[in-house]
Amino acid sequence: MSDTQVLLLPGWQNSDPEHWQSRWETLYGDKRVEQHDWMRPLRGDWQVQLEEAVLATDRPVVLVAHSLGCVLAAAWALHSRHTHKVRGALLVAPADLERDDLRQLIPGWSPIGRQRLPFAAHVVASSNDPYSDFARSRHLAADWGARFSDVGPLGHINAESGLGNWPEGRRWLQELQQLKKD
Structure with missing residues (x-):
């Protein structure tokens, strides 16, 4: 068992059962940060849910975000006083929510938080991501x-990308888990 708690941050509409995040939750026991409303995401509400998940664990945290979840991680980091609990973040396919259609x-x-992350x-x-x-x-x-990292033409790096359990992504996560705080 790792000394870190992996928190999964799905994007808009959550991650379906074939998404690599859902597979990791089942295979490795990673914890999904549940949101009150996956269809109409409210920035402040989603940040509160992440804050509560970070505070609920006594281990260092590694965030694994997809799409809107990446934007959530950046927004949360801008305001939280608990970013010191985060060892690292794997941010996959960040959605460009400054684009007019999105x-x-x-x-x-x-706007998307653009500050240097404190982890x-x-x-x-x-x-060829259609959302960024x-x-x-x-x-x-x-x-x-x-x-x-450029993974080539994999679309939105989701279930439709045919990644299965996505071992390459898991290796990147393990690199983040092995980082030690100074």
Whole structure:
């Protein structure tokens, strides 16, 4: 058993059973941060749910975020006094909620927090993600002070991408889990 608690941060509409996040929850016992409303996400409410999940564990935390979950992690880090509990964050396919179509679809999440994250982070992006331009994902990684990995043309890096249990992503998570606080 790892000395960290993995908190899964799904995006809008949650992660379906075939999504790699759901598979990791089943296979490894990672904990999903449940939200009150997956269809109409409220930024403040989602941040409170994350804050409560971080405070509920006595172990260091590693965040594993997908899509809107990445934007949540950045927003939470800007306001929380408990970021010291986070060892790292794997931020997969961050959605560009500043884009006009997405800002209208999911209101209240723009602007995206662009501050350097107070913990290690690794952004993983696809070259053909329909919810974020590749260059935009690279810029978010730079703003957040995160390592950046290009996984090629995998769409939104979700169940439709055919990743199964996504062992490559799990290896990146394990790298974050092994980081030690100074």
